[in-house]
Amino acid sequence: MIIDAHATVGFSLDDNRDMSAEFVLSLMDRVGIDKACITHTQCRFQDFVEGNSTTARVVREHPDRFIGFFGVNPARYLGVLDEVDRCLDELDLAALRIFNNEASFTSGWAAGVRGLMHERLFAKAMARKIPVYLDSGFPFSVVLSLARTYPRIKLIAAGVGYGNIAEAIIAVNGAPNLWLDIIALDIQDGVELLVKECGAEKLVFGSGMPLASPSSPLLMVKMADISQEDKDKILGGNLAGILGAGR
Amino acid sequence: MIIDCHAHLGWWFFPIRQESASDVAPIMDKWGIDKAVFSSVRAIMEDCRDANSRLADQITAYPGRMYGYITLNPHYPDVWRRDLETYAGDVRFVGVKLHAAWHSCPIDSKPYAPIFKRCEELHLPVLAHSYDPTSDTMSASAPERLANVARDYDVQIVMGHMGGNPLRGIRACAACGPNLSLEISAGRENAGQMYAWDLLRIRRALDALGPERVLFGSDMPLVDPAICFGAVRDSNLTPHEEELVMWRNAERIFGLSG
Numbered sequence: 001m002i003i004d005a006h007a008t009v010g011f012s013l014d015d016n017r018d019m020s021a022e023f024v025l026s027l028m029d030r031v032g033i034d035k036a037c038i039t040h041t042q043c044r045f046q047d048f049v050e051g052n053s054t055t056a057r058v059v060r061e062h063p064d065r066f067i068g069f070f071g072v073n074p075a076r077y078l079g080v081l082d083e084v085d086r087c088l089d090e091l092d093l094a095a096l097r098i099f100n101n102e103a104s105f106t107s108g109w110a111a112g113v114r115g116l117m118h119e120r121l122f123a124k125a126m127a128r129k130i131p132v133y134l135d136s137g138f139p140f141s142v143v144l145s146l147a148r149t150y151p152r153i154k155l156i157a158a159g160v161g162y163g164n165i166a167e168a169i170i171a172v173n174g175a176p177n178l179w180l181d182i183i184a185l186d187i188q189d190g191v192e193l194l195v196k197e198c199g200a201e202k203l204v205f206g207s208g209m210p211l212a213s214p215s216s217p218l219l220m221v222k223m224a225d226i227s228q229e230d231k232d233k234i235l236g237g238n239l240a241g242i243l244g245a246g247r
Numbered sequence: 248m249i250i251d252c253h254a255h256l257g258w259w260f261f262p263i264r265q266e267s268a269s270d271v272a273p274i275m276d277k278w279g280i281d282k283a284v285f286s287s288v289r290a291i292m293e294d295c296r297d298a299n300s301r302l303a304d305q306i307t308a309y310p311g312r313m314y315g316y317i318t319l320n321p322h323y324p325d326v327w328r329r330d331l332e333t334y335a336g337d338v339r340f341v342g343v344k345l346h347a348a349w350h351s352c353p354i355d356s357k358p359y360a361p362i363f364k365r366c367e368e369l370h371l372p373v374l375a376h377s378y379d380p381t382s383d384t385m386s387a388s389a390p391e392r393l394a395n396v397a398r399d400y401d402v403q404i405v406m407g408h409m410g411g412n413p414l415r416g417i418r419a420c421a422a423c424g425p426n427l428s429l430e431i432s433a434g435r436e437n438a439g440q441m442y443a444w445d446l447l448r449i450r451r452a453l454d455a456l457g458p459e460r461v462l463f464g465s466d467m468p469l470v471d472p473a474i475c476f477g478a479v480r481d482s483n484l485t486p487h488e489e490e491l492v493m494w495r496n497a498e499r500i501f502g503l504s505g
Binding site for chain 2: 187188211212220
C-alpha cells in the first residue's frame with residue numbers, strides 16, 4: 001500500500017488552480033497512491049478551526065483514501081492549544097502539520113519554529129502523543145534540536161534535497177524519533193544514499209499533491225536500487241507505523 | 248527516442264558519485280536516454296581555462312550518445328574566444344552553455360553581447376541557466392533578461408529550468424519569437440518555491456507556447472532523472488507532444504539527427 005504523507009486540499013491563493021479533494025483523488029488514482037494525508041490550506045492564514053473541520057469532513061467522506069492532519073497558526077494565540085484537543089478528541093485527526101508560514105509571512109514578526117508559541121504547541125503534541133509533520137524549509141540543525149527537545153514526539157521532516165542532504169543525514173541519525181519525508185529529494189540516487197546512511201526505516205514518502213508532481217518522488221523510490229522490502233517501507237509501511245493502528 | 252538537453256559532467260560539492268562519462272552512461276541506460284548534451288561543472292563553478300577540453304576528452308568515448316556544450320565565462324574573453332573557435336566546428340559539441348548566475352554577470356549585459364553575436368554568426372544554439380531572481384545573484388539569469396537577449400539576436404536560446412518560476416518563464420517566452428524555448432529540469436528542494444516543480448508547469452507551457460518550444464532536460468547527475476520523468480508522466484502529453492518534447496525539438500535545435 002502506498003501512503004502519501006503530504007497532500008493539501010483547499011484554495012490556491014496565488015495561482016488559479018484546482019486544489020479540491022476530488023482533484024487530489026483523481027491524481028491518486030492516476031499514479032497509484034492508495035491513501036494520502038491531507039491538510040486544508042485554510043489552516044495557514046485563516047480560521048484554522050473551520051479549516052480543520054473541513055479536513056475532517058473530507059476524511060469522513062473518503063475514509064479509505066484520506067488521513068487527516070490538522071494545522072494551526074501559532075501566531076493566532078487565541079484558541080491554538082484548545083484546537084489541538086478538538087482535532088484529536090472531536091475530529092479524530094491523526095497528526096499535527098507545521099506549515100512553514102515563515103516562507104510566506106515575511107514581515108519579520110514570525111518567530112520561527114523555535115518560537116515560544118511553537119514551544120507550547122510541541123509540548124502539547126508530546127503530551128497528547130501525536131506525530132508532528134514539519135513542512136520543508138526548516139534547517140535540519142533546527143529539526144534535530146526539536147527532535148531532541150521533544151523526544152517522545154514522532155517527528156517527520158520534509159525538505160531534504162541535494163543542497164542539504166548532508167545536514168538531513170546527520171539530523172536523522174541523531175534522533176531516534178525523527179523521520180525524513182523524501183518529498184523534495186532530488187539528488188542523483190538520493191534514495192539509495194539515504195537508505196545506506198540512515199536506513200529505509202527512517203524514510204517516508206510524500207508527494208506535495210496537488211501542487212507538485214506526485215510521480216517524481218514515486219519514481220525516485222520505485223526506480224531506486226534498493227530491495228522491494230525497503231521500497232514498501234518507504235512508500236507506506238513506515239508511515240503506517242508512525243500513525244498507528246486504525247489509520 | 249529520448250534526448251536530454253541538460254546534463255553535466257564533473258565534480259559536485261554534494262554527495263554525488265557520478266563524475267565521469269563512464270559514471271553517467273549507466274544513468275542514461277537506466278532511464279532509456281539515447282542522447283544527452285553535457286556541460287562541464289568545472290567550467291560553470293571554477294576554472295574555465297581547461298574545462299571544455301576536459302569535457303571533450305570525456306565525451307569522445309561516446310560518439311553519437313554524448314554531446315557537449317561549450318561553456319563560456321564572459322569574464323575571460325581570451326578563453327571563451329579560443330574555446331568557441333576551437334569547438335564550434337567539432338562534431339562533439341552542439342551548443343553553448345551560459346550560466347549568468349554562477350558567473351555573476353547579467354545575461355543581457357555587455358560582457359555577453361560578443362558571445363551572443365558570435366553564436367549568431369556560427370549558428371550555435373545556447374542553453375542558458377535561468378532561475379527565479381529572488382536574490383541579486385540569481386537575477387543575472389532572470390527569464391526576462393533572457394527574453395531581452397532572444398529579441399536582440401538570431402540565436403536559438405533554451406531557457407534552463409523554465410526560468411525557475413514556470414509562469415514567468417512562460418510569459419518571457421511568449422513575449423519573444425520562436426527562438427526562445429523552455430527546458431523542463433528542476434530540482435525539488437527549496438520549500439516555499441514549489442512552483443519550480445509545479446504539477447502544471449509543463450502542461451501550461453505546452454498550452455501557451457505550443458509543443459515546439461518545450462524540451463526535455465534532467466539536470467543529471469545533479470538531479471535524478473526521476474524528477475523530470477515524473478513531471479512528464481504527470482503532464483498527460485499527447486503522443487505528438489511527447490515526441491516533440493522528448494527528442495524532436497532537441498534534435499532540431501541542436502542538430503542531433505546524425
